[in-house]
């Protein structure tokens with residue numbers, strides 16, 4: 001049995017109960033990635049980009065997922081085309097990343113996207129963001145509903161590329177790689193950080209995945 005009174009945590013800590021009748025996620029910070037999801041609009045020509053922080057690889061095979069909503073053009077586009085792209089922006093692209101969540105005009109246009117340079121994807125119909133450090137092209141696999149107003153969009157990665165400066169190499173110095181090519185982190189809600197300092201994880205002896 002742990003040596004502590006139930007609900008009081010360790011000495012010096014005071015757990016504050018959070019009412020779970022409403023969302024708890026703005027009462028503290030958590031670390032998340034920040035990506036740009038690319039899709040093709042209904043006219044079949046224009047592209048859309050939208051930032052997502054609830055996003056990650058799904059398992060150890062080449063699947064990627066992100067949380068979305070049926071209200072977002074991103075989901076409607078991915079559902080219709082069966083494809084989407086993912087770009088991982090660098091910290092210096094934080095303003096571009098925010099611009100991707102700009103408002104739409106009455107005709108449905110999102111003019112802020114014009115400020116985000118892109119290039120064509122190779123395996124799927126779509127675009128990737130220039131100067132990002134990692135690019136994924138995905139075929140839609142599944143949209144899982146049932147999380148309040150949110151959905152989980154899952155894709156199979158059918159093409160991927162990493163900027164040479166961000167690519168891990170055999171016996172390379174990972175700490176130096178991240179110092180020279182820092183990562184962008186989203187500190188939800190509403191803050192971001194550039195990660196350039198890192199340490200090796202202290203794996204247990206004989207740890208196996």
Ligand SMILES: Cc1cc2nc3c(=O)[nH]c(=O)nc-3n(C[C@H](O)[C@H](O)[C@H](O)COP(=O)(O)O)c2cc1C
Pocket residue numbers: 034048049050051052053054055067068069071072073074075098100101102186
């Ligand atoms: C920093 C940031 C992170 C976001 N993360 C998510 C997310 O994880 N999931 C989501 O559904 N929306 C997220 N959004 C909101 C949408 O991506 C955003 O409202 C977008 O403009 C929707 O555009 P669309 O209708 O063109 O798809 C985020 C917005 C910002 C600014």
